[in-house]
Amino acid sequence: MRGQIFTLSHEQMLKYTAENPFDRFPDGRPKVPDELLEKAKGLSIEEVWAVLPGKGYRMQYAGEGWRIMHPEKKLIGRAMTLQFMPMRPDLQKAADPNAAGGPRIAPHQRFIDVLQPGDVAVVDLYGKIEGGTVVGDNLATAIWNATKRGLVVDGAIRDMEGIFPIGMPVYYRAVHPTPIDYATTMVTGINVPVKIGDATVMPGDVVFGDSGGLYFIPPQFMKEILDKADITHIHDEWTKMKLDTGKYKSSDIYPSPHDPALKKEYEEYLKKRLGK
Amino acid sequence: MRGQIFTLSHEQMLKYTAENPFDRFPDGRPKVPDELLEKAKGLSIEEVWAVLPGKGYRMQYAGEGWRIMHPEKKLIGRAMTLQFMPMRPDLQKAADPNAAGGPRIAPHQRFIDVLQPGDVAVVDLYGKIEGGTVVGDNLATAIWNATKRGLVVDGAIRDMEGIFPIGMPVYYRAVHPTPIDYATTMVTGINVPVKIGDATVMPGDVVFGDSGGLYFIPPQFMKEILDKADITHIHDEWTKMKLDTGKYKSSDIYPSPHDPALKKEYEEYLKKRLGK
Amino acid sequence: MRGQIFTLSHEQMLKYTAENPFDRFPDGRPKVPDELLEKAKGLSIEEVWAVLPGKGYRMQYAGEGWRIMHPEKKLIGRAMTLQFMPMRPDLQKAADPNAAGGPRIAPHQRFIDVLQPGDVAVVDLYGKIEGGTVVGDNLATAIWNATKRGLVVDGAIRDMEGIFPIGMPVYYRAVHPTPIDYATTMVTGINVPVKIGDATVMPGDVVFGDSGGLYFIPPQFMKEILDKADITHIHDEWTKMKLDTGKYKSSDIYPSPHDPALKKEYEEYLKKRLGK
Amino acid sequence: MRGQIFTLSHEQMLKYTAENPFDRFPDGRPKVPDELLEKAKGLSIEEVWAVLPGKGYRMQYAGEGWRIMHPEKKLIGRAMTLQFMPMRPDLQKAADPNAAGGPRIAPHQRFIDVLQPGDVAVVDLYGKIEGGTVVGDNLATAIWNATKRGLVVDGAIRDMEGIFPIGMPVYYRAVHPTPIDYATTMVTGINVPVKIGDATVMPGDVVFGDSGGLYFIPPQFMKEILDKADITHIHDEWTKMKLDTGKYKSSDIYPSPHDPALKKEYEEYLKKRLGK
């Protein structure tokens, strides 16, 4: 697959994801450990956001205008990226010469063939709807079986009624009955940086989607986000517990209590819950 | 009702739906048999789409921007069409002279009065929202009782909370509290060709709506679509079954297996399932 | 041309434009006299609007979203209408059987062939842009030579650089390089009621376009509008003359003077200017 | 809190809500009685709309483009209003001088602190999304505990996953991860007239939201709306009951029966149900 369509070489992958503190896949893609992905299920988007902008990462939120299939499930996994651009036969011929002979496999299907367990397929179809339908129910089944995670497509899907029962979280722009149209679009990259909504996504980013939206977390921030989230969880737990008593005004408690006794109570609660 | 507002005459109806292979209603409208409507419940939109564009019918999909009430039920039935245009008193007076005397019945209600079991009311209100609300809960109840199918309106409805419990599939653009406003719109045709979203709909077309969108199938293609769909069903069943084993890459199986043994397995499966 | 594509018969034309007080073309289309079209050059859109809504004609304004070529020239003439709808081969074959043999002329070109001096070509392409380009520079030249008036298209044109130098007023939605695409659209009517923006247009309506927008005036109101406009002209002339002295507050003068002396002055001015 | 940020004085509140027939809160805000709020649960939006436009109140519907959290619950309560405008430090400093010292409480939190049981927080954030997120899950909990009613924000919320489980009805424009951004927006008024969608809302208005949209009912119309609604309820009940028999065309029954026997039947039903 590699070598034809633009792909970051192993060397480039290391260079462009140099801050990754974890292991890597054989092709160099960062491999955030499974246990961190597991822990991330407890995160909320606000906890992700509490860290990233302060580090200069203000554009990791995919923005508005997404439809979500199965918003009741969080989508968490490692990004594998696929990039489309408007069709130009000269560029396509140069990038993908084996298109011309042998048992031809459509480029997006070659991408699906190499997905790993724990991956999320992240597809930049630059918002294309008609003819921008990266999967129907058959290939959606293939993605689900390969990854057990899900799909993000800045474009469309087809066969809503066939995809829904799979139970896979999908973030997409629209549904359209046309199949993908290789007369107007083409694959130009696999595991390259892609633009999804308002964000730049790198291969190996942690995709984090819930009912409030879609985020892409660079691996180097996973630990800090998870650590801070523990405290935020306890803080919010305590805050809501106090507010639920009906005895306090919001400003007595939030963002933090002014009253020294309450302050102390909170600090003890925090300590206890942190298990110290 | 007829004779006043533009309606295809019996002769015109035969001429403009000349390819209909089925019976007709007394007014000439094609009557796709009930058993085909019944069989159509098993169709997916992709199976419809697999046939129509290849026949030169590329514009039978109503496009995007619809809200669906009860997407969990498929909407399938024969189109009865109602056309509105922006109000012009001179044209309305000429088209509907009995508007002036006797126990006046609103034109859209006369349309509802003649709906038949198995019909879908298809209303072209050219996207009008304020004052473009063709039914509230009372007339929606009337449509439901008359057709047991549903309503498509390229315009609005009112009284969401009253219509929802009826359990009828409705495809619509918006909800608005205003009643229909005959100072700004008027009925100009019943059972004439209408434009619904991106499609031209003829009386007698099979309306096919599911959670993925809305289609209008000319009667002459119903049999071919249903025949091809059987094979597609079995193909997708087998494809997903294979992919669910986790033993294959997507391209081993889809769109069709390369491996001769798999190929043979599929062909036998197909034959068996087709009952041959 | 007639007989194939929907067209109002002579009898229907008389029925649906029954309030026309003027002569008619041989096909029954109202023919507002040339001298009234000439006088209409002095009208402003507000003078048109001062009459129509009060008669129940609230929807004769084409609404927003138009581009205007040569807004420095008013567009005034008699509507010839052309209606397109999304393509359906069965309907097209029935409506236009001679499409199949002989020296085929594209339907929109047959429409252009019958335009008369004083006509405005009014084309309902339902906002279609790609493949909805009713003319390029050659056919625009043909419209100009036939009518010396202009073109309204609720759709697109192509060849901006070739059309502009003709000097013809054109109201259109967009420019696109594609030629008109008869695989996705078809002509369904000539001289039938059409929807242009927010308005219903009848053949024979007076098209009135200036830099502020586009109106369609039913023939029966032309005289009343022109008569009232004389008084409005004089009123506005006097009002601005007074305001230009810098001696008055707006409410001293507008909408009408309170001061008896000013009132009298205005009335005498009006009488004199009306030539009484 | 008052005195700094624009607020209607007690005298102004009485003047601008002079038609309120009910008690008032200490600050002058109208207090529609609890039993009327309770009765309003049986209302539909169409019953509200049946009264207001006829009184000259045509703009009490908030219009389209809202997202609804928990549309299965009606939102009914008394409006407390909060107004934001784009940030101007000079105006903010003048309006809210204590921002500069002491234990600072964010202006929107001071608003939340004074919410009463039965109130609905109505926040004009002029459609601002990024940085226009008036609450996350902690402050949403505070609103819920204070009012047991809900929130309307012509702007955004954050922390969808944390707010949803509270079970509070929220009408909002979008979800965004940013916290509210006091560098680009500021609070300019509490309990002043605000613009929410297409409507002007006064403090003390009855907020009425269901799955069909959002209304603001001036207190002076509550009784008339509720009285008329009883009759409409019975009318619709009878109409649907009749239509459900399948024996009638819609126009036999709706809007009212023509047949004298049916007419009489309806009138007796009405009388009986009204308990007369």
Add this chain to the structure above:
Amino acid sequence: MRGQIFTLSHEQMLKYTAENPFDRFPDGRPKVPDELLEKAKGLSIEEVWAVLPGKGYRMQYAGEGWRIMHPEKKLIGRAMTLQFMPMRPDLQKAADPNAAGGPRIAPHQRFIDVLQPGDVAVVDLYGKIEGGTVVGDNLATAIWNATKRGLVVDGAIRDMEGIFPIGMPVYYRAVHPTPIDYATTMVTGINVPVKIGDATVMPGDVVFGDSGGLYFIPPQFMKEILDKADITHIHDEWTKMKLDTGKYKSSDIYPSPHDPALKKEYEEYLKKRLGK
């Protein structure tokens, strides 16, 4: 005029524009001196922008979506503000009781009556188009004669063909033929803070419009902006002069020269041009 409709009292005006360093009108509105308005003609929007965000004023740009009449003239003057809100008869009756008797003058016309030379009429019609047309040609003439500056309306105008020849700069959203519709909108404030596009405008702000957009400059920044602009002018003059020689790469010269000789040349040029 005052006293009925919301207006900042003299005391409030002083409080909310406390940072104004210049004289004031009798009602307290800041009066930026004529000579500064005159000097402002030499400003570009970028020079305005060079100062305001750094002071915390990031929202003084009216944003996108404006049409400009006479973009070849700069619009510079002191803001007089007029605020509309969606109609509510109870609020209007309370705010404007004399609407009921005597020689009634429409509220927006009372506003036009008090405009001063050097003022710009700034009208918040919250984007309303139909029925949101604050002036036609007569009242536009009145504004022009009173101010010799111009009009900003976040709403519509009517009578394009009559207003254009006046030669007055107008910033507006659309043209519509309807007159202003007091059944759906009402005046709620004169010389109060208003929202125009993305900005909050105070009475007395300097309105600054050119072909690139629309700004509102608080009086307290006028001197600093004008002072800095002198240097920017000379800098840009020198930069372009150098680039026009064709001898330099952009980075040799811009934003400032690296080469010591060039640096010195620039500094001497600056000194000379500043007249030192």
Add this chain to the structure above:
Amino acid sequence: MRGQIFTLSHEQMLKYTAENPFDRFPDGRPKVPDELLEKAKGLSIEEVWAVLPGKGYRMQYAGEGWRIMHPEKKLIGRAMTLQFMPMRPDLQKAADPNAAGGPRIAPHQRFIDVLQPGDVAVVDLYGKIEGGTVVGDNLATAIWNATKRGLVVDGAIRDMEGIFPIGMPVYYRAVHPTPIDYATTMVTGINVPVKIGDATVMPGDVVFGDSGGLYFIPPQFMKEILDKADITHIHDEWTKMKLDTGKYKSSDIYPSPHDPALKKEYEEYLKKRLGK
């Protein structure tokens, strides 16, 4: 410049523009000869379009939504491309390590520094407006002096009033006062394939812009387009000449004459004008 930010290597440039029949710049970018650029001034967009889709190049039109500065001048030149993506500090640091020390030059300015005479700067800012302003008047002057051609930016510019007098054709999305914001965007490529509107642009493509839109012509088609255009020119010249006589219906002449005498006349005209 190269080596840091993604750039096609010389080898890649040759591979991806392999069909270029002309000379190349030292970095491998195709160099369509000056005389062909000169001849292209006579082309219309329709003549470009007459060739490209038939070769499978259907996506070379940049689509709608562009503003054009100086539409009276055609923009013709060789594409130099610049690609931005939403900011990610890790990727930027890897791509552009010298950002950290030495006399820093902003990445987009390094791009401007290497523009050649005959080039068009083609900038993919993915539609970003606020903070997506690639040039103001100083850098626009630099582009003009370097290229004498112009600028295409799928994003914004600032300083309209300063750029306009330069007289350079610019195709852009909007004007905004903010400078380019490197906290939210970053340069990711120079002379790589970019997406501009609906098209993929390669370095060395011929940019062709007129008042009707914007095209990108792969070098390999320049000769064929120019050759065919000669005939189209003569055809249109003859067609309009004939139609201008007023003696013919459009279908007598267009698309080609049916009458044998006219046919012959045209053929002789064509021969003569082609200089044969």
